[in-house]
Amino acid sequence: MPEMDGLETTRQLRQQPAGLNLRTPIIGLTADMLNLEQQDWQAAGMNACHYKPLEFDSLAAIFTQWDLKSSATALSLSAFFRKYYER
Structure with missing residues (x-):
């Protein structure tokens, strides 16, 4: 930054x-x-x-660990991550 x-x-x-x-x-x-x-x-x-690099499964584990994984959050993060990160 x-x-x-x-x-x-x-x-x-x-x-x-x-x-x-x-x-x-x-x-x-x-x-x-x-x-x-x-x-x-x-x-x-x-x-x-x-x-870094952080794979999607690791990101999902972080959200699960910190109880941040609502279904809406998980879906939007999954879509974002797959679109912009996994190229």
């Missing part, structure tokens, strides 16, 4: 008193496997972080 990275974005979201619900899961996605350590994303307030 041009202005700030995902860790800083997460920190700022978690610090908003009337903003994001503190129980709302924040799940990072990164290609930087060498520099991003688990303690870094946990300290920032992320609930999980996954590395």
